[in-house]
Amino acid sequence: MSYETITVEQHDAVTLITLNRPKALNALNSQVLDDLIDAFGHYEADDSQRCAILTGSGDKAFAAGADIKEMSDKPAADFYLDDFFAKWTSHLVKAVRKPWIAAVNGFALGGGCELAMMADFILASDNAKFGQPEIKLGVAPGMGGSQRLTRAVGKAKAMEMCLTGRMMGAEEAERANLVARVVPHDELLDEAMKSAALIAAMPPMAAVANKEMVNAAFETGLDQGIIFERRLFQILTASEDKVEGMAAFIEKREGKWKGR
Numbered sequence: 001m002s003y004e005t006i007t008v009e010q011h012d013a014v015t016l017i018t019l020n021r022p023k024a025l026n027a028l029n030s031q032v033l034d035d036l037i038d039a040f041g042h043y044e045a046d047d048s049q050r051c052a053i054l055t056g057s058g059d060k061a062f063a064a065g066a067d068i069k070e071m072s073d074k075p076a077a078d079f080y081l082d083d084f085f086a087k088w089t090s091h092l093v094k095a096v097r098k099p100w101i102a103a104v105n106g107f108a109l110g111g112g113c114e115l116a117m118m119a120d121f122i123l124a125s126d127n128a129k130f131g132q133p134e135i136k137l138g139v140a141p142g143m144g145g146s147q148r149l150t151r152a153v154g155k156a157k158a159m160e161m162c163l164t165g166r167m168m169g170a171e172e173a174e175r176a177n178l179v180a181r182v183v184p185h186d187e188l189l190d191e192a193m194k195s196a197a198l199i200a201a202m203p204p205m206a207a208v209a210n211k212e213m214v215n216a217a218f219e220t221g222l223d224q225g226i227i228f229e230r231r232l233f234q235i236l237t238a239s240e241d242k243v244e245g246m247a248a249f250i251e252k253r254e255g256k257w258k259g260r
């Protein structure tokens with residue numbers, strides 16, 4: 001499959017999706033959205049693919065935000081009536097039940113930071129920079145940043161970043177729990193591939209359920225979340241992979257997964 005604004009490669013069970021507008025620091029325009037929706041749709045539908053990685057091309061940026069040039073002349077009515085930005089969450093978060101990782105290799109600003117936060121977790125290179133600088137453009141986050149950033153790093157840092165537009169470096173982002181891990185820039189893709197391969201080797205139905213229950217922590221109260229977790233756990237005990245996984249442990253061998 002070839003796209004205008006992204007590249008997609010399959011490495012065994014891992015799909016590597018790369019934002020590919022390096023001259024515009026991988027700014028996110030409508031074509032990027034269409035391409036990502038298609039690529040993630042194929043990833044989700046392809047049973048041979050068990051984990052995806054999203055990264056940015058070039059050394060400088062994961063994505064420097066929504067495309068300002070595309071938005072600058074657009075009338076407010078179009079933003080509103082087209083429900084601009086809605087598809088990012090509906091198609092890349094809600095519709096993708098399989099795991100995916102953001103490998104942030106540089107600037108992740110505005111929509112770029114928001115896109116990274118849509119991933120199940122972020123691996124950052126040591127030169128990654130996160131920020132929600134939309135206020136400087138007379139606007140505000142529009143792809144979930146005010147909500148996901150606040151849930152990740154808490155009110156103080158989220159508020160400071162949104163109100164001042166300052167960027168957060170990789171080390172600070174790790175301390176603030178925005179990213180799972182920081183790795184040397186040159187090792188980012190290798191590390192992301194290793195993490196993705198580990199996930200891809202897990203029982204796939206259990207991977208979906210683990211993702212779903214962790215995400216539920218952001219949507220529900222504690223009691224409901226714990227009940228949801230318990231029910232998913234109980235459902236998993238009926239899977240063939242549970243029988244295989246426990247037998248493999250007892251027999252001291254690797255499990256062979258059916259995904260059922």
Ligand code: CAA
Binds near residue numbers: 025028137
């Ligand atoms: N949209 C469109 N083009 C962008 C872009 C963006 N978000 N970010 C960078 N570019 C383009 C620049 O216009 C420039 O193109 P030209 O060579 O044609 O002029 C090219 O990428 C390189 O950028 P710079 O010359 O600015 O590179 P720099 O190293 O001097 O600065 C930067 C890097 C600090 C990231 C700077 O580019 C910048 O501040 N970018 C904008 C960041 C931003 O405001 N993001 C939020 C966008 S709004 C948004 O995302 C809304 C939302 O909530 C979803």
